């Protein structure tokens with residue numbers, strides 16, 4: 042088991058946003074969290090990433106307790122998770138290459154190895170020719186790929202994605218979904234993907250978690266959820 | 271952890287440097303002869319003079335604010351939103367008075383309207399006495415304060431106009447003409463900016479020391495200074511400072527209650543689209559004439575008077591002989607001050623924008639309170655606290671001046687930086703954090719590069735405010751550490767007019783030169 046969420050709750054200004062959520066995630070799974078706007082999906086993801094501590098409950102990543110009873114024990118920078126943000130959050134003052142390299146530098150990985158890893162991942166996402174471009178010079182889909190590469194290049198234990206495709210048009214979304222799927226299978230990485238789009242969930246998930254008002258309403262495989270809905 | 275530690279240390283240092291002296295001064299005033307007593311305040315508002323001071327202070331601040339808004343909003347609108355010819359030139363010229371110590375304008379008008387001034391020479395002695403009486407009165411002080419602070423409202427109006435989403439105006443233009451759209455849509459949208467301008471004008475007038483002191487108009491900030499320099503009596507000085515502190519706090523509470531939320535609502539409507547320009551059409555020349563007259567009265571006339579008055583080689587050589595050291599010190603202290611202020615502003619602005627610490631508003635309130643508090647009051651607090659055997663190295667060096675700058679102007683740095691941070695979305699930082707970067711790497715590799723322009727702007731603004739400071743420096747400067755504005759002010763009593771004029775012109779030049787230089791560099795790069 043790579044992620045264990047135990048009775049986690051979170052409230053903002055006394056209004057509960059996450060209520061007593063529990064969830065176990067196995068290594069290599071593609072979990073899609075599906076739910077309407079405002080049900081707490083982003084909050085849940087940010088708790089796993091470590092940006093906000095849960096008010097109650099326990100979070101375990103890869104056997105290590107990262108947050109317990111209102112306290113964050115391990116900071117986001119040490120949790121070894123990768124994340125693709127809804128607004129991508131590419132740093133506009135760095136080229137694609139520098140964006141991807143940032144995490145490797147922070148982890149003090151030697152230059153030659155950095156270069157090798159970046160070249161590999163750029164090839165995987167077919168963006169080699171854009172490595173010296175700034176984010177502002179890239180199209181939406183290209184930026185998306187760079188954000189994905191940046192999240193993956195540090196070999197995180199889990200990849201978190203918060204509606205990463207919501208700003209793209211339908212065709213491009215299909216293309217990128219397939220690509221994400223391919224990459225995930227290649228790297229055998231555990232993925233938690235947040236969306237409110239059913240089709241996206243069905244085409245991506247090995248398991249779907251349906252959320253409503255801060256609670257898990259139902260968990261199951263794609264066919265189970267399709268039937269239930 | 272490193273993050274919290276840095277932020278707490280910043281707050282701790284700021285409060286220690288800026289707030290503690292004022293608090294200690296206030297508390298000390300309750301202990302007369304080793305016992306608790308209210309004696310210090312026994313005389314407060316007992317005499318007619320005190321009531322007059324209060325009345326003068328409030329009416330000057332109120333009238334200055336009213337007229338500044340009345341003139342500044344239309345001017346700002348003309349400069350930012352219309353096709354008025356020469357509007358960039360006008361903007362630049364109108365801003366000059368804000369960049370220099372305000373008392374320089376008072377000097378210029380004195381040379382023009384005083385008993386032996388230009389007017390008296392041309393129109394005769396009787397007229398001279400009349401104009402002189404006018405200048406050394408409420409009306410004269412008001413006029414000089416308006417010309418000094420008008421730029422604040424103009425700048426804020428222009429800034430907020432640029433942030434208005436043009437769609438909103440265009441939506442209105444489908445139904446009405448420009449004057450109506452401006453009045454019904456645009457002005458309400460920028461009302462938080464206008465209110466902010468009014469607030470700053472009011473507070474800066476309260477705190478102004480140079481102009482009322484020169485024009486012998488009795489207000490509280492002058493009173494504090496006089497009591498300290500004439501009697502060296504800390505307690506009665508504090509007593510004179512308390513009403514100002516109280517007024518300041520009241521004004522700030524009003525701001526908290528009414529302005530904060532509106533500002534927030536407004537910010538979310540910002541847009542990067544081009545602004546819609548209003549065509550002035552046939553009335554263009556009419557507006558041009560009015561604006562030209564205003565710019566002449568408020569800025570060009572006084573500056574020309576100084577320039578003409580100073581025009582002789584001997585005046586300038588004399589001025590340089592008397593002030594070279596002060597010029598160098600001014601530049602040095604202002605640079606060091608601005609650099610410290612950028613650092614404080616960076617972290618405090620970050621705390622304010624991201625609301626990460628529970629008492630982020632408390633730190634902001636203290637900063638704004640100190641900004642609003644007259645420099646003379648802060649100066650008294652600083653001298654009182656550091657004038658001891660053990661801390662002489664602070665009291666007798668430039669450090670105490672820098673402390674004064676930090677105390678008074680941190681709010682500037684903080685607010686400008688806080689206005690910059692929203693442009694860096696939280697996720698930019700979080701992305702760096704999750705990539706494994708610690709706090710310092712996030713600061714230097716992500717935050718600083720992304721807010722670099724805001725930091726440069728902050729530095730320049732703080733530099734100018736430190737450079738033009740009179741209130742604090744006058745109070746705390748150790749012997750041999752005076753700055754140019756202070757030197758000019760003290761030389762005024764016993765130097766020829768042309769030397770004083772030359773000193774004022776030099777002061778204006780050293781303020782404007784760095785700005786012009788920067789403008790040229792920017793033009794060259796882009």
Ligand SMILES: Nc1ncnc2c1ncn2[C@@H]1O[C@H](COP(=O)(O)OP(=O)(O)OP(=O)(O)O)[C@@H](O)[C@H]1O
Nearest residue numbers: 053054058076077078079080081082083084085237
């Ligand atoms: N920093 C915050 N302060 C106060 N309330 C918040 C904060 N962040 C989230 N909330 C509230 O928590 C609830 C859940 O928000 P969250 O962003 O997790 O929803 P979401 O499921 O991701 O929605 P969406 O699909 O629109 O992104 C919302 O009602 C929101 O108003």
Ligand SMILES: [Mg+2]
Nearest residue numbers: 082083084203
């Ligand atoms: Mg969300």
